[in-house]
Amino acid sequence: MTTIPARLAQSTQVSKSLEEARKRATALYRDYYRSAPEICSLYALDVPPSVMRAKIRSKFEQNRHIQDLAVLDLLLLKGRQEYQETMNVWKQVPQLMKWFAEEEAPPKPEGFLQKFYASRDEGRAGV
Template sequence: MTTIPSRLASVSAISGTQQIARQRVRALYRDWYRSAPQIVSLYALNISPSMIREKKRADFERHRGITDVNVIDMLIFKSKQEYQETMNCWKTEAHVMSWFRKHEVRAPPTTFMDKFLAGRDDPQVLLPWQAENNH
C-alpha cells in the first residue's frame, strides 16, 4: 500500500469563536466515526468497529467541559494528527490497540521486581546516606 503523506494533511486553523470550534470538533468526530471500519481492516484488528467508536467517543467526552477556544484548537490539532497517522498506516497494530490499554487500573506493585519495573523505590531498602535524610 502506497502512503501519500499529504493525503489527510490540513493547515492548522484557529477557531475564532466557540461555535466554530464546536463545528470543527463535530467534523473531526464524524471522520473518526466513519473511519472505524477502515481502521479495523487496515490493521487487521480482532475487534469490532463499534469498539473503536466507543473509545473515540470516550476520548471526546473526556474533553467535553473545556470551553477555552485555544485549548480546543490544540486538542483538535492533536486528534487530527493522530487521525492522519492512523489512516496513513504510520502506526502498527500495537499502537492502535494501546488505545484500549491506556486507562487500565493496575494493582499497586507488591514484589521487589514489580516495584523495580514500575520505577518505584522500596522504602524498606535504603542506602545508609538515604536513611539519614529520611529521619
C-alpha cells in the same frame, strides 16, 4: 495501497469562537467514526468497529468540558494529526491498542498495605 502524505493534511486553523471549535470537533469526530471499520481492517485488529467507535466517543467525551479556545485548537490539531497518521497507516498496531490498555490494566491498589504489597511484588518480578 500507496501512501500519499498530503492525502488528509489540513492547514492549521485558529477558532474564532466556541461554536466554530465545536463544528471542527464534530467534523473530526465524524471522520473518526466513519473510518472505524477501515481502521480495524487496515491494521487487522481483532476489535470490532463498534468497540472502536465506543473508544473514539469516550476519548472525545473526556475533553467535552474544555472552554479555552487555545486548548481546543491544540487538541483539534493533535486529533487531526492522529487521524492522518492512522489513516495513512503510519502507526503500528501496538500504538492503536494503547487506546484500549487502560481497560485491560489491573485495578490500582488503594490502601497503604495494598500499595506496599504491589510495590514489593513489582520488585520481585525481575528476580
